[in-house]
Amino acid sequence: MVLLYHFATFELPEASGRVFPFLWRxxxxxxxxxxxxxVISGFVISMSAEGARSLAGALRFMHLRAVRILPALWISSLIAFAALAFAGEEIGSLVPPLIRSSVLSPVGPYIDGVVWSLVVEAVFYLMVGITIVxxxxxxxxxxxxxxxxxxxxYLVVWSVAFLLDKELFAALSRFPSKVFLLRYGVFFALGMLLWLRLRGSRSVTENGLLLLAGFMCLVEIFVGRVFLWGTGTAAALLWLxxxxxxxxxxxxxxxxxVQLSDLQRKTVRYLGSLSYALYLNHYTFGGSIVQSLATILPPVSPASMSLLFCASIACVLLISCFVTSAERLVKKPLMLLREPQLRSS
Known part of the structure; x- marks a missing residue:
C-alpha cells in the first residue's frame, strides 16, 4: 500500500506530471x-513483552527488537546510499544521512524517506523497555x-488548530510530534488495548479507552489528509x-x-520478512530504478507506463529478496543469546 502510494508520486526530471498516473487512487x-x-506493532509488541520483568527483561526485549529491525535497515541503507551515489549525489553529503539512518537518530534527514517511521517505532520500543524495568x-x-x-x-489541540490557525497546525505537525508519539501514540495504544481485550480484559474503563483510541486514530487520519490532500474520508475508511x-x-x-502445512507456515514467515525489506527499499532505491529504467522504457504511452511499472516493481522485489536473505547473515553474530522469556515476533 505504501509502495503504491510512493510510486504514485514519482516524477521524472525531464517530464511533466507523474510517471504512473494510473496509480492516482x-x-x-x-x-x-x-x-x-x-496498530499492528502495538499489538505484537504487547504480546512479545508480556510477562517480562526487571532490567534484564528490558535488555532482552530491546535485544530482540534490535535483531529484528536493524540488520535489514543497515543493508537497505547501504543500498539506498549506493543508489543515490550512482544517480550523481555527492558521496560526502550522503554519509551523514546514512549514519543517522543506521542508528535511528531522532534527527533527520535520512538516507531513505521511510526511516522516520522506524525512528517512531524505536521510541515506542524504548517506552516499552522502560515499562518492563x-x-x-x-x-x-x-x-x-x-x-x-x-x-x-495533543490531537484535540492539533485538530482545533486545523480549524482555527493553519500556521499553528503546521507547527504542531512537525517531526518532533511524531518522534515523541504525540501524533501516533493512539495507534500504538489501540494495538495494545486490542491485545488486552483479546486476552480477556474487558473492564468498562478499558472498553472506553479502546473506543476513544480508535476514534482519535480516525481523527488523526482524517484531519492530516484533509489538510494535505483532501482525502481524509477515504484514508480513514481504508484504515478502519x-x-x-x-x-x-x-x-x-x-x-x-491448524490448516497450514509446515511449508505454508514458512512461506508466511518469509513473506512477513520480505514485506519489511520491501518497505525499506521501495522508496529511494525504487525511485532510482524508475529513473534509470525510464531511459530504456520511456513512459510515453499507457503500455510503456505499465511495462516500466512492472519492471521497476520486479527490481524492487529482487533487491528485497536479496535483503531478506542477507539479513540472516548479519543477524547471526547479533543472536548471541536466546531469550526464553520473550517470544520473537
Missing part, C-alpha cells in the same frame, strides 16, 4: 499503511493508557477496514494455523 491514501503498521508497578496496560491520554490531548481485518485474522488465527 493511492495518492494521499496509500500512506495510511504506516498508521496500520503502528518498572514492572509490575508499571504495566503495559498503564503505558497504553498514558499513550492514549497524552496523544488524545484494514484494522477490522487484522482483528478478524487474530481472533481466528488458531483455526487458520
Amino acid at each position: 493511492f495518492d494521499g491514501v496509500g500512506d495510511v499503511g504506516v498508521e496500520i503498521f503502528f 518498572f514492572a509490575p508497578r508499571v504495566s503495559l496496560e498503564s503505558l497504553a493508557k498514558i499513550l492514549c491520554a497524552i496523544s488524545t490531548l 477496514t484494514a484494522v477490522g481485518l487484522m482483528v478478524l485474522c487474530i481472533t481466528h488465527s488458531d483455526r487458520f494455523e
Whole structure:
C-alpha cells in the first residue's frame, strides 16, 4: 500500500506530471499503511513483552527488537546510499544521512524517506523497555493508557488548530510530534488495548479507552489528509477496514494455523520478512530504478507506463529478496543469546 502510494508520486526530471498516473487512487491514501503498521506493532509488541520483568527483561526485549529491525535497515541503507551515489549525489553529503539512518537518530534527514517511521517505532520500543524495568508497578496496560491520554490531548489541540490557525497546525505537525508519539501514540495504544481485550480484559474503563483510541486514530487520519490532500474520508475508511481485518485474522488465527502445512507456515514467515525489506527499499532505491529504467522504457504511452511499472516493481522485489536473505547473515553474530522469556515476533 505504501509502495503504491510512493510510486504514485514519482516524477521524472525531464517530464511533466507523474510517471504512473494510473496509480492516482493511492495518492494521499496509500500512506495510511504506516498508521496500520503502528496498530499492528502495538499489538505484537504487547504480546512479545508480556510477562517480562526487571532490567534484564528490558535488555532482552530491546535485544530482540534490535535483531529484528536493524540488520535489514543497515543493508537497505547501504543500498539506498549506493543508489543515490550512482544517480550523481555527492558521496560526502550522503554519509551523514546514512549514519543517522543506521542508528535511528531522532534527527533527520535520512538516507531513505521511510526511516522516520522506524525512528517512531524505536521510541515506542524504548517506552516499552522502560515499562518492563518498572514492572509490575508499571504495566503495559498503564503505558497504553498514558499513550492514549497524552496523544488524545495533543490531537484535540492539533485538530482545533486545523480549524482555527493553519500556521499553528503546521507547527504542531512537525517531526518532533511524531518522534515523541504525540501524533501516533493512539495507534500504538489501540494495538495494545486490542491485545488486552483479546486476552480477556474487558473492564468498562478499558472498553472506553479502546473506543476513544480508535476514534482519535480516525481523527488523526482524517484531519492530516484533509489538510494535505483532501482525502481524509477515504484514508480513514481504508484504515478502519484494514484494522477490522487484522482483528478478524487474530481472533481466528488458531483455526487458520491448524490448516497450514509446515511449508505454508514458512512461506508466511518469509513473506512477513520480505514485506519489511520491501518497505525499506521501495522508496529511494525504487525511485532510482524508475529513473534509470525510464531511459530504456520511456513512459510515453499507457503500455510503456505499465511495462516500466512492472519492471521497476520486479527490481524492487529482487533487491528485497536479496535483503531478506542477507539479513540472516548479519543477524547471526547479533543472536548471541536466546531469550526464553520473550517470544520473537
